[in-house]
Amino acid sequence: MLYTNGLLYLGEGEFRRGHVVTRGTRIDSVAFDHAPLAAADEVVDLQGGTLLPGFHDAHVHPLTAGLHLLGIDFASVHDRSEYLRIVAEYAAAHPDAAVLTGGGWFGDVFPGGFPTARDLDAVVSDRPVVLLSHDAHGVWVNSAALAAAGIVATTPDPEGGRILRDAAGEPTGVLVEGALSLISHLRGDPDSATLIEALLAAQHRLHSVGVTAWQDAAVGVSDLGPNALPVYEELDRRGLLTGRVVTALWWDRGRGLEQIAELEAIRDRLRGSTRLDGGTVKVMVDGMVENHTAAMLEPLTGTDGDHGITFIAPEDLQRLSIGLDAAGFQIHFHAVGDAAVRSCLDALEATRVANGVSAHRHHIAHLDVVDAADAPRFAEVDATANVTALWARTDEEIVTRKLPLLGEQRARRHFPFADIANSGARIVGGSDWPVTDPNPLWSVRTAVTRTGVPEDPHAIGTAVLTEPLLSEQALPLGVALDAYLSNAAYINRLETSTGALRAGMLADLVWVDRDLREIDALGSARVRRTVVGGETVYEAD
Numbered sequence: 001m002l003y004t005n006g007l008l009y010l011g012e013g014e015f016r017r018g019h020v021v022t023r024g025t026r027i028d029s030v031a032f033d034h035a036p037l038a039a040a041d042e043v044v045d046l047q048g049g050t051l052l053p054g055f056h057d058a059h060v061h062p063l064t065a066g067l068h069l070l071g072i073d074f075a076s077v078h079d080r081s082e083y084l085r086i087v088a089e090y091a092a093a094h095p096d097a098a099v100l101t102g103g104g105w106f107g108d109v110f111p112g113g114f115p116t117a118r119d120l121d122a123v124v125s126d127r128p129v130v131l132l133s134h135d136a137h138g139v140w141v142n143s144a145a146l147a148a149a150g151i152v153a154t155t156p157d158p159e160g161g162r163i164l165r166d167a168a169g170e171p172t173g174v175l176v177e178g179a180l181s182l183i184s185h186l187r188g189d190p191d192s193a194t195l196i197e198a199l200l201a202a203q204h205r206l207h208s209v210g211v212t213a214w215q216d217a218a219v220g221v222s223d224l225g226p227n228a229l230p231v232y233e234e235l236d237r238r239g240l241l242t243g244r245v246v247t248a249l250w251w252d253r254g255r256g257l258e259q260i261a262e263l264e265a266i267r268d269r270l271r272g273s274t275r276l277d278g279g280t281v282k283v284m285v286d287g288m289v290e291n292h293t294a295a296m297l298e299p300l301t302g303t304d305g306d307h308g309i310t311f312i313a314p315e316d317l318q319r320l321s322i323g324l325d326a327a328g329f330q331i332h333f334h335a336v337g338d339a340a341v342r343s344c345l346d347a348l349e350a351t352r353v354a355n356g357v358s359a360h361r362h363h364i365a366h367l368d369v370v371d372a373a374d375a376p377r378f379a380e381v382d383a384t385a386n387v388t389a390l391w392a393r394t395d396e397e398i399v400t401r402k403l404p405l406l407g408e409q410r411a412r413r414h415f416p417f418a419d420i421a422n423s424g425a426r427i428v429g430g431s432d433w434p435v436t437d438p439n440p441l442w443s444v445r446t447a448v449t450r451t452g453v454p455e456d457p458h459a460i461g462t463a464v465l466t467e468p469l470l471s472e473q474a475l476p477l478g479v480a481l482d483a484y485l486s487n488a489a490y491i492n493r494l495e496t497s498t499g500a501l502r503a504g505m506l507a508d509l510v511w512v513d514r515d516l517r518e519i520d521a522l523g524s525a526r527v528r529r530t531v532v533g534g535e536t537v538y539e540a541d
Contacts, residue, residue, distance in 0.1 A: 001534075002038060006046025007515060008501055009053075011486050013478020015517055020051060022507040025533040029503050044529070050516045052481075053499050054212025054508035054532065055440040056488030058386050059332075059365050059430025061217055062206065063228040064136060066198030067190065068434050069205070072102025072131060075434065078458050080109045080119070087131075088123040099186050100124060103132030104434060105140055106458065107290060108397040114164060115140045117173025128186050134458075135435045136224055137288045138176040141183060146171055149183045158182065160253070160311050162293070176291040177309065180223040189226045192234070199231050203243055207538035209439040210510030210527045213244035213492055217332060217365070217430070218282055220250030229266070232276055241275045242537045244508075246492045248282035248332045253311055257323045264327060277493060280330040283320065284311050286340035289368060290401045294337030297371060301407035307339065314343045321347040321362075322354045330493075331362045332386070338369040338413065345374055348381040358382070363491055365430060366391075369406065370416050378425035384491055385420045386428050387483065389447035390436045390456075392417065392473070395464040417447065418473045427475065428491045429483035440484040441512070445522035447480040453523040477519065507534040 004019035008030065018032035021040060029038060068075065072090045074083055083105055091100055107113040120129050120142035128145035132138075146152075153169045161178025163171050175182060190198070206214060218224045219232075228247070235241040247270070249263050263281060270278035287293025287309055292300060295310040312320070324331050333344045344364045351358060363384035368391070378385055391398070392415040403411050421427050429447070431438040442453045450468035452459030459465060468474070475483075489499025497506045514525040530538040 001042045001044060002040035003044045003046055003051050003509070003511070004037060006048055007050045008032075009050055009481065009516065011478070011482055011500055013476060013481070015050070020501060020509070022509070022534050025507055027501065027503055027505050027507050030501055044511070046511060047513070048515065049511055049513045049528065051501070052210070052510050052512065053485050053501055053505070054510050054530065055210045055484045056492055056494070056499065057206065057211050057214040057431050057433070057438060057440065057484070058363070058428040058488045058491050059217045059388065060206070060214045060433050060438060061136065061224070062202035062214065062433070063195065063199050063231060064132070064225040065205070065434035065438070066200070066202030067225065068102055068104055069201045070194065070198050072100060074102070074104035074134070076457055078106060078109060078460055083109070084119065084123050087120065087129065091124045098127060099188070100127065100129045101131070101187055103136075104134045105131060106134050106397050108400050113290065113401045114172065114174045117141060117143045117146060117171070120173065130183055130187050135288055137291055137293065138174055139180055139183060141173055141175065143173070145183060145186055146173065148186055151182055155182070160309060162291070177287045177293045178223065184223055195226060195231045196234060199228065199235060200240065203241070204538070206243060206438055207530045208527060209441070210512065210530050211243070211438065211440065212508040212510070212530060212532045213489070213494060213498060215246040215248055215280065215332065215430070215492055217248050217432070218250055219247040222250045236273050236275050242532050242535070244275055244492070244494060244498070244532070246277045246280050248280040249278060251281050251283045251320065253284065257320060260323055260327050263329065267329070279328070279493065280332050281324050282332045282334070283317070284334045285317065285343060286311055286335060286337050288336050289405055290397070292405070294368065295340040295343070296337045296369070297339045297342070300405045302404060308337055310339065310343070314346060317343055317347045318350040321351045325351045325355050325358050325360055325362070328360065330360045333362070333364045334366060335364050336366045336368045338371045338374070338410070341367060341370050342374050345377045345381055345383060348383050352381060361491055361493070363428065367420070368415060369410055369413050370420065372413060375416055375419040376423040378420050379423045384426040384428055384487075385417070386430050386491070387415070387417055387447070388432050388436065389417070389429055389443040389480065389483070390431065391415065392450055392469050393446055393452045393459065393464050394467050394469045395452055395458065396460045398469070399463070412470065414470060416473050417475050421475060421479055426487050426490070427479060427483045428488045429480070441516075441522045441525050444477070444480040444484065445519060447475045447483070448477050448519055450474050455523045477517070508532050
């Protein structure tokens with residue numbers, strides 16, 4: 001197959017006109033400018049668009065996202081009344097559903113930053129409603145759900161979680177972090193057919209935005225949702241898994257190093273697959289700023305000494321990191337607050353002392369707040385920064401709920417991508433979908449401009465589109481693109497076969513309909529075709 005009449009993205013910000021020939025599963029040749037066209041069975045006219053290697057998403061939650069697509073899904077709206085309309089319509093369409101589930105709500109559309117059970121009771125009062133927040137760190141429930149779970153004023157906050165309460169101590173209808181476990185039995189796990197349908201729907205959505213490989217950031221039994229591992233394995237067995245998937249196996253914070261043997265058994269089992277890789281472990285170190293669950297070096301502004309929540313004590317994090325590294329696992333840390341980031345860097349430093357220089361490509365995800373002293377340490381301990389670039393903008397959620405908690409000084413350390421990159425560290429990109437949209441081009445545009453994407457329904461207000469969030473932390477286009485291409489392929493242990501347009505590489509390709517050197521075009525650009533191993537897995541209508 002010959003791809004011609006367009007731009008080729010070659011990495012490190014370089015674009016050239018040229019053509020690519022694929023043969024079977026691999027790229028056969030790459031030629032530039034006016035080189036003679038090779039003979040081919042089929043010619044794809046790129047029509048002046050751009051051909052790139054397939055995108056990698058280094059942090060995503062496809063099964064949860066797919067379940068949202070099948071259930072109550074708020075992804076297309078950003079308004080309290082619209083949320084309630086969608087819930088009411090879904091309830092009317094599913095009268096026999098014992099529990100209504102879904103999610104994607106943003107707190108900034110509610111007075112005080114959080115919804116209440118009373119809001120939901122107005123539209124559904126006869127059965128439990130359980131809705132994950134867009135960030136998956138909280139749930140919004142109605143009074144029927146609180147009653148079914150037995151959550152009352154005297155119910156204590158579980159370890160690592162909080163029940164939000166009113167002035168009288170009564171639960172308001174929002175549970176965050178570890179408190180999600182109190183209602184997990186209400187959500188239950190959907191049946192296997194629904195889980196398969198959900199993961200297939202998510203896979204299709206990822207392919208539709210050019211993603212050909214991803215790291216699933218929470219695979220295992222957790223409060224975040226059903227265990228995706230058996231679903232992936234079933235799709236792989238049936239030949240329906242078209243993406244290349246690294247499963248970040250869930251670290252159970254309630255257990256110790258004895259679980260490493262179980263993780264090794266899963267890794268060994270998956271070695272028989274050409275689509276699944278079990279060599280990564282996901283470790284949650286803290287939560288998020290807006291819920292007061294990010295671990296902070298100094299108290300959150302406007303609180304009575306609230307430092308957030310640290311899920312894993314620093315000494316325990318060092319111990320488990322040394323153990324996982326010694327067992328040959330890559331560690332995928334979740335760290336939002338500056339104290340959590342420092343704890344991860346300290347753990348990797350201790351791992352180097354104990355085990356020597358690691359070859360396992362550890363990475364730290366999100367990095368909302370990084371202390372100035374810690375930015376250079378990423379390169380020093382070879383920690384890759386796994387950034388969620390679409391968050392680096394002045395949207396209403398950040399302006400009204402997050403920045404007031406950070407205060408002026410910490411707000412200057414908000415998503416310091418350029419500082420980390422300029423210190424010599426590797427940057428990779430993840431969407432965290434369904435937290436935010438999975439389109440890599442939207443994330444690239446935001447990383448370059450530090451403003452919102454006009455096409456994003458959650459980029460609300462003029463400021464998000466015109467006022468950059470710390471413009472000095474913007475990344476060059478090449479660095480931002482490579483975060484979803486060659487660098488993410490490296491993190492996914494696929495850099496020898498994907499992430500670049502070179503002869504001999506796997507024919508994982510994405511054709512975009514625009515010249516991607518035009519930054520303003522990144523929001524409206526559409527994927528025309530996505531190819532994995534020479535097979536078309538998505539084609540636009």
